[in-house]
Amino acid sequence: MSKRNPDYDFKWCPGCGDFGVKRAIEGALVTRSATKSEPIEKTVIVAGIGCSGNLVHLQEGPQPFGIHGIHGRTLPISWGIKSARPDLNVIIVSGDGDFLSIGAEHIGPQAKRNVDLTAIVMDNGVYGLTKGQASPTTEFEVVTPTTPLGKLDDKVNPLETYLAAGVSFIASSISTQVKQLQELIVEAMDYPGFSIVHVQSPCTTYNDTYALLKGNEKEGIEPLAKPIADDHDPADYVAASALARSRTIPIGLLYRKENSIPAHARLDAARARSKMHQQSVEDLLAAMKI
Amino acid sequence: MSKNLIVRFAGEGGQGVVGGSEIMAAAAAEVGYHVLTFATYPSQIKGGPAWGQARISTEPVLSSGDYLDVLVALNRYAYDHNIDELREGGIVIFNSEDFELEAGARTIGIPADQLARDSGNPRAANMIVIGAVAHLAGMPLRYLEGFVTQRFTRGRPGDDKIVEGNIKALHLGAEEAAKTGLSLGSPLDEPSEIVGERILIKGFEAACLGAMAAGLESFIGYPISPATTMLTYMEANFHGPNTFVGQASSEIESITAIIGSGFAGKKTMTSTAGPGFSLMGEGLGLAWMAEIPLVVADIQRGGPATGLPTKTEQSDLLVALNPGHGDLRLPVIAPGNVEEAFLAGAAAVNWSERYQGPVILLSEASIAERSQDILKPDVSAVIPETRVVSDGALGNERYAGGSVSPFPVPGGPGAYVANGSEHDEQGDTTHLPEVHIQMTERRFAKLQLLEDGTYEAEQTDRPVVLMPWGGSKGPAREAFERLIAEGDEIGWYYTMYLHPLPPAMLEDLRSKELVIVPELNYLGQFAGHLRSLGVNAHPIRQYTGLPFKVVDLMSAVRERMQTASGKLARV
Ligand SMILES: Cc1ncc(C[n+]2csc(CCOP(=O)(O)OP(=O)(O)O)c2C)c(N)n1
Ligand code: SF4
Ligand SMILES: [Mg+2]
Numbered sequence: 001m002s003k004r005n006p007d008y009d010f011k012w013c014p015g016c017g018d019f020g021v022k023r024a025i026e027g028a029l030v031t032r033s034a035t036k037s038e039p040i041e042k043t044v045i046v047a048g049i050g051c052s053g054n055l056v057h058l059q060e061g062p063q064p065f066g067i068h069g070i071h072g073r074t075l076p077i078s079w080g081i082k083s084a085r086p087d088l089n090v091i092i093v094s095g096d097g098d099f100l101s102i103g104a105e106h107i108g109p110q111a112k113r114n115v116d117l118t119a120i121v122m123d124n125g126v127y128g129l130t131k132g133q134a135s136p137t138t139e140f141e142v143v144t145p146t147t148p149l150g151k152l153d154d155k156v157n158p159l160e161t162y163l164a165a166g167v168s169f170i171a172s173s174i175s176t177q178v179k180q181l182q183e184l185i186v187e188a189m190d191y192p193g194f195s196i197v198h199v200q201s202p203c204t205t206y207n208d209t210y211a212l213l214k215g216n217e218k219e220g221i222e223p224l225a226k227p228i229a230d231d232h233d234p235a236d237y238v239a240a241s242a243l244a245r246s247r248t249i250p251i252g253l254l255y256r257k258e259n260s261i262p263a264h265a266r267l268d269a270a271r272a273r274s275k276m277h278q279q280s281v282e283d284l285l286a287a288m289k290i
Numbered sequence: 291m292s293k294n295l296i297v298r299f300a301g302e303g304g305q306g307v308v309g310g311s312e313i314m315a316a317a318a319a320e321v322g323y324h325v326l327t328f329a330t331y332p333s334q335i336k337g338g339p340a341w342g343q344a345r346i347s348t349e350p351v352l353s354s355g356d357y358l359d360v361l362v363a364l365n366r367y368a369y370d371h372n373i374d375e376l377r378e379g380g381i382v383i384f385n386s387e388d389f390e391l392e393a394g395a396r397t398i399g400i401p402a403d404q405l406a407r408d409s410g411n412p413r414a415a416n417m418i419v420i421g422a423v424a425h426l427a428g429m430p431l432r433y434l435e436g437f438v439t440q441r442f443t444r445g446r447p448g449d450d451k452i453v454e455g456n457i458k459a460l461h462l463g464a465e466e467a468a469k470t471g472l473s474l475g476s477p478l479d480e481p482s483e484i485v486g487e488r489i490l491i492k493g494f495e496a497a498c499l500g501a502m503a504a505g506l507e508s509f510i511g512y513p514i515s516p517a518t519t520m521l522t523y524m525e526a527n528f529h530g531p532n533t534f535v536g537q538a539s540s541e542i543e544s545i546t547a548i549i550g551s552g553f554a555g556k557k558t559m560t561s562t563a564g565p566g567f568s569l570m571g572e573g574l575g576l577a578w579m580a581e582i583p584l585v586v587a588d589i590q591r592g593g594p595a596t597g598l599p600t601k602t603e604q605s606d607l608l609v610a611l612n613p614g615h616g617d618l619r620l621p622v623i624a625p626g627n628v629e630e631a632f633l634a635g636a637a638a639v640n641w642s643e644r645y646q647g648p649v650i651l652l653s654e655a656s657i658a659e660r661s662q663d664i665l666k667p668d669v670s671a672v673i674p675e676t677r678v679v680s681d682g683a684l685g686n687e688r689y690a691g692g693s694v695s696p697f698p699v700p701g702g703p704g705a706y707v708a709n710g711s712e713h714d715e716q717g718d719t720t721h722l723p724e725v726h727i728q729m730t731e732r733r734f735a736k737l738q739l740l741e742d743g744t745y746e747a748e749q750t751d752r753p754v755v756l757m758p759w760g761g762s763k764g765p766a767r768e769a770f771e772r773l774i775a776e777g778d779e780i781g782w783y784y785t786m787y788l789h790p791l792p793p794a795m796l797e798d799l800r801s802k803e804l805v806i807v808p809e810l811n812y813l814g815q816f817a818g819h820l821r822s823l824g825v826n827a828h829p830i831r832q833y834t835g836l837p838f839k840v841v842d843l844m845s846a847v848r849e850r851m852q853t854a855s856g857k858l859a860r861v
Binding site for chain 2: 010039040041042044045046047054056057063064065066067068069070073076077078079080081082083084085087088105106108109267271276277278279281282284285286288289290
């Protein structure tokens with residue numbers, strides 16, 4: 001975190017949504033560490049590249065481990081960590097560009113493996129760190145430095161993408177509701193399988209969507225972010241799909257697959273069934289004897 | 291009497307030509323011959339020209355050999371395209387059901403499929419041909435019978451029928467050859483008694499086992515010729531309570547996943563070939579920057595892009611040294627034969643743990659895929675090295691000091707951020723010039739821990755020396771021995787530790803008038819690298835997708851030596 005290192009020059013802009021996400025993660029880690037009486041060092045934050053990924057350095061309070069790698073590769077790095085050490089808690093902090101553009105190719109495989117980790121995606125509908133270019137979640141026809149004629153590509157619907165890919169646990173949240181976000185993160189971490197918490201985290205500098213998300217009753221602007229009704233059954237894939245495709249952004253727990261068997265449990269079970277057994281190097285060499 | 295038999299089975303993919311040479315070699319190894327196989331085939335499952343070659347010798351084999359004693363041609367194309375490599379006095383066995391050759395030549399037409407049906411085992415066409423080859427070479431059929439019995443006795447009902455059919459096939463083939471009255475002149479010498487515990491092993495198996503002997507714990511890869519066999523070997527054989535083997539969805543996943551495993555404290559590895567290695571460039575930079583131990587085996591094939599997927603080349607050296615952008619230079623170990631592949635697998639894991647960073651195990655199709663008989667490696671001689679793990683004494687100063695520092699393992703003390711951005715001691719991002727200088731120098735200083743590589747040096751007083759690398763070692767060694775025997779004055783240097791080079795060896799090389807580097811690429815990559823280190827190195831280049839022939843090397847070396855004695859300007 002930056003306080004340890006006064007020379008560290010990265011700062012978020014005032015009002016950036018990522019501040020709220022940071023507080024929610026800090027809260028979630030401390031709470032979870034206490035309830036599970038597990039040292040915070042058992043958690044690893046895997047960070048993408050972007051304003052969002054820099055969260056790993058700004059984290060205050062007790063320090064987890066972190067790895068701040070290269071653009072778009074949080075998912076396979078996390079898979080490697082979990083395959084080596086299923087006992088570690090892995091959370092990803094990533095942005096809409098990092099996760100849904102350059103890193104999108106990893107969502108499908110990861111969902112199929114059902115690796116037990118939690119990805120927190122800070123969606124600001126823009127490439128923040130590289131100064132305001134269009135991202136997959138930038139609205140259609142919006143003008144940015146890379147879309148001077150207006151964005152010609154359709155906007156990606158992240159929740160629909162996750163559902164289609166087979167992600168086991170999908171929550172949607174907003175950076176202003178820190179408490180709810182914190183609870184969703186804890187729930188996602190407790191869930192045995194691949195969980196994503198997709199957070200609307202506005203960029204005050206390049207794409208300030210606070211007003212849109214919150215709406216304005218006086219001006220008759222309906223809020224874009226809308227809480228998921230209490231009677232939604234997260235186990236219901238069809239209902240989750242309908243919500244994901246609605247005109248507004250559903251906020252809350254969208255989908256939670258029942259009976260999720262995470263990657264490491266699948267491996268343990270397959271090993272228990274298999275006749276393949278451990279062989280020493282000596283055994284393997286002996287089998288090649290002339 | 292003859293010391294050597296070189297036989298090539300040529301046909302098309304799917305006809306079992308590679309299998310034919312492998313069986314011939316395995317049977318010969320069984321009775322004490324030294325063997326080495328080499329194969330080349332198209333990157334398609336069925337069809338396309340393919341051949342497999344076995345060299346069988348009473349002496350240890352260094353290369354797949356120059357000229358063929360026997361060419362087995364299963365179709366006209368195979369005959370036309372391989373006949374030039376038959377030695378004078380060599381014999382062609384051809385598939386008379388497929389094509390005809392003019393009479394009178396040293397050729398034997400065999401209706402292998404028909405004879406196989408006659409033997410009672412329609413799948414024994416290979417055995418018919420092997421029987422014929424054995425007859426020509428004067429190799430007693432009982433050698434092959436013993437092998438066939440052993441190989442096809444698998445504890446299943448009907449085994450005896452299969453064994454019987456195959457043995458009958460061997461005899462039918464031998465009789466067919468005998469009818470012609472042709473022979474290779476001098477029969478193959480009796481094999482020598484098997485000394486020590488010998489094994490028949492492929493290069494890729496040796497590399498995997500070496501890495502396992504050094505304590506490897508995790509392996510993640512993505513299929514690509516000629517490196518897939520490493521992944522499938524691991525999937526089939528690397529099991530244990532704390533091991534993990536997985537298939538990634540791309541090489542970008544392979545490299546970043548093993549970065550995760552290495553970060554989490556495991557000894558980890560992947561295998562790939564050129565195209566996949568290119569995709570790993572950015573990830574390898576991250577491993578170098580964040581100081582994550584891991585091993586990447588790059589089994590070279592030919593050409594840029596998809597190139598020659600199933601051929602052999604040594605054209606990835608430059609990218610192995612510098613696979614990514616920015617200031618970095620990765621350690622590279624390139625085994626010269628199958629024995630060395632085992633040692634290289636172990637050394638690569640040990641190096642990665644010792645200097646805490648990525649190591650490239652650079653091999654090539656001709657070594658990975660060859661079978662060779664070797665003395666069983668002494669596993670107890672491999673001393674696994676494991677990174678020094680942080681006990682928390684340095685707090686979170688992961689990157690403290692001018693060389694390696696204790697490695698904090700997640701879950702334990704010393705929480706830090708492993709950072710691919712430039713960072714300070716604690717892993718926090720910084721762009722301050724003095725920190726970038728300090729950390730860049732730290733990363734390069736760590737390489738000094740790897741300057742313990744061994745090397746070979748002979749005739750060191752000679753001003754002109756031969757210095758091959760990787761798989762060109764075998765043919766170069768054979769060329770060297772023949773040159774010395776014929777009175778040429780030339781020295782020999784060799785190491786599999788290409789970077790960092792053993793310092794004493796480099797010192798020696800710098801004092802040489804000329805260092806001749808045979809290598810399978812257009813650029814002369816290693817020679818260029820040596821020149822950048824102040825060595826007057828010149829390459830002998832070949833870029834056919836095939837290994838060197840000893841005779842070609844000998845004449846190329848002599849040409850270079852003449853130029854050297856004419857004191858051409860240093861380049
Ligand atoms: C391979 C690669 N390509 C491009 C970049 C440049 N780059 C850095 S961050 C970024 C986009 C970040 O967008 P997003 O993930 O939405 O994060 P934000 O800054 O908006 O939080 C890009 C393109 C890079 N670092 N690496
Ligand atoms: S550019 Fe946008 S995303 Fe980046 S720190 Fe500033 S407000 Fe946040
Ligand atoms: Mg963004």
